[in-house]
Amino acid sequence: MIAETVCSAVSAAGLGIAAVTAYRKRLLTAARIAAYALVPLGLVLTGVVDWLAGTAFSPTAWAGFGLLGLSWVLFATTRTVERRRGGTRKERRAARAAERDAVAPAAPAPSLGRGGTSPATRPPAQPRGDDDFSDIEAILKKHGI
Structure with a gap:
């Protein structure tokens, strides 16, 4: 009951402020104030305030x-x-x-040569040369640089 009274009073005060603002020829601001002022009254009429009051004390x-x-x-x-x-x-x-x-692709199984030994090490990876910057070039081209 008190919540409905407070919301109604807030709406009335807001509509009064909107009327004064409209009198001063600030119609857009007055319409916005009126819209905000009508929200509490709308909440009372829809029953939201009763629900909130019941929830707040539960x-x-x-x-x-x-x-x-x-x-x-x-x-x-x-x-x-x-x-x-x-x-x-x-x-x-x-x-x-x-x-x-990606780091260590599967190497083929080493075969035993004539001497019966397998190669001890793999050949080192070859530098890619111009391919090192291909991804950077692709990004720059994508952005038009």
Whole structure:
């Protein structure tokens, strides 16, 4: 009952301020003030104020809001940790496997030569030369530079 009275008084005061503003030939501002002033009255007429008043003094509702807040904190924390680690466990495992394959491609099985020994070392990787900057060139071309 008190909440409805307060909302009605706020709306009446806001409409009064809008009328004074309109009298001063600031019609756009007066319309905006009137729009804000009508919101509390609309909330009273739709029953939202009664619902909020019932919810504000309900321990069960506050426990529910607390659980929703805790749930949100857990979601946010796990998402932050996941981003810092670089994704989910499955994504990290796939990234490590892709990195391992890119760094050391599978070499053919060494065959035993005449002397019965296998080559001890693989030949060193050849420098790519101009290919080192091909990805950078592609990015620059993409941006028109």
